[in-house]
Amino acid sequence: MTRRITPLYVLNILLLTLLALIFLFPILIGFLNSFKSFQEIFLSTLSLPKSWSLDNYITVFQRIKLLRSTGNTAIVSALAIAGIVLFGAMAGYKLSRTRTKYSTVIFLLFISSMLVPFHAIMIPLYQMASKLQLKGHLPGLSVLYIGLGVSLSIFMFHGFTKSISREMEEAASIDGSSEFGTFFRIILPLLRPAMGTIIVQMFIWTWNDYLLPVLMLLDMRQFTIVLSVNTLFGEYGNQWNLILPALIMAVIPVIIIYIFFQRYIMQGVLEGAIKG
Template sequence: MKPLKRILRILKTISLYALLLIYLSPFFFVLINSFKSRREIISNPFGLPDVWSLDNFVTAFQKMDFVSAFVNSLVITFFSVIGIAVFSSMTAYIFVRTDWRFNKVMFFVMVAAMLIPFQAIMIPLVQIYGGLNLLNSRWILIYMYLGFGSSFAVFLYHGFIKAIPLELEEAAMIDGCSRIQVFFRIVFPLLKPTTLTLIILNVLWIWNDFLLPSLVLISSSNRTLPLTTFYFHGTYTSDYGLLMAALMLTILPVIIFYAFLQKYIIKGVMEGAVKA
């Protein structure tokens, strides 16, 4: 390699790492300040803590009822994501494999509905479900996620199922499999890459979502992590140490999850964008 090219390459590498350092510095400041007392943060938010005390973490963990919020987030994300994948793939399958006119209309309506922003629906949604006394339940929230997630999921599966050859399914049907058996034994396993992409995109969306759960989940025992963290911030606005510990507690599980699955997550985002 020519020396000039080599120098350029080193310069490029250094500047990219410097940029990454700046990029991630906000998290670094949250981390170091989460160990400090309020007074220490006000006098110097920049330096390392005098003592590495876990007091803030213990207090924040208890006061924000971290376990309950974490379990709520987990339950809501898990059931929504699984539900979207199963029901949408079945729907897309029947849309692709039959040429009934009604299916075509439904598919068109679902794709067109992807243009509707959440804000255009939220007011009547709260009105309708509030009027029926159905709000303030985790299961209703999951039900709504099924609705909001289905359009994109059906669209994504539709494109993929179209590319699967029919022969396997025909053979299975001749052997006496019912349509539902054909789907779960043959088609659904073939959809694994799409399902994985979809699960990743939906986990990122639902785990972090704020506006919809803030409208649906009213009592504090139902709150998800983003809600709990936000209200915690409202209560302890100037108790910085405690706040930083609360933020760290919310960020940490995501980072651990990412450390293990980063390859799939990056791939999922790439494929989601390409297919859409």
């Protein structure tokens, strides 16, 4: 279909441009003001900063130890995603291939929790984390994410496995390959599209999450980015010249990842939402 350039068409584009700017507004205005001094922000938030000096950024970068908290967040996310993908793929694949009553019941048990919101299990989970000594360290936090996230992963892999033909496994098994060998060499590579979806979903969740880390991490040295920023906000409530650079630096890694993997992220989020 070819489109004619009508006044309505132009108006539509102008309106959309305005709306897109509104969606970006908090980030843009935050960025603009992150270079200003406390007084400058107080006088005018709308003008350009007098100088694009990075002083605010350097101060904040050191104060919240951003490099460390970014590293912490990366460790937690990476461990959590690895566990969720691996265990989810194994269980989802096997449950999908086993056609017994037993297996169906277990599958339903897994997905029954997908509607349970975090706040509903937060208190016993807190208790359980203490008992299992998962509190106060990064791998423990990842383990908690695996426990909470694995059922969605199983659900996705379970669905995706159905589209893979059984012939490959049968051929491999006749050639004498063990079941684990077949899974890791043949099945896992075939599950890659579902893996992408899960990785995207779990990255956005674990990287940006606030509640679980705030309950489980106690030591500043282990804080994730979101926690560091939250602490800074608590300490310097109105000192936007310190808070804004922290907020901008907190979103930079995500924005970079978004720019590079935009297509995959969009697809992953979409499939997660539609199938989930």
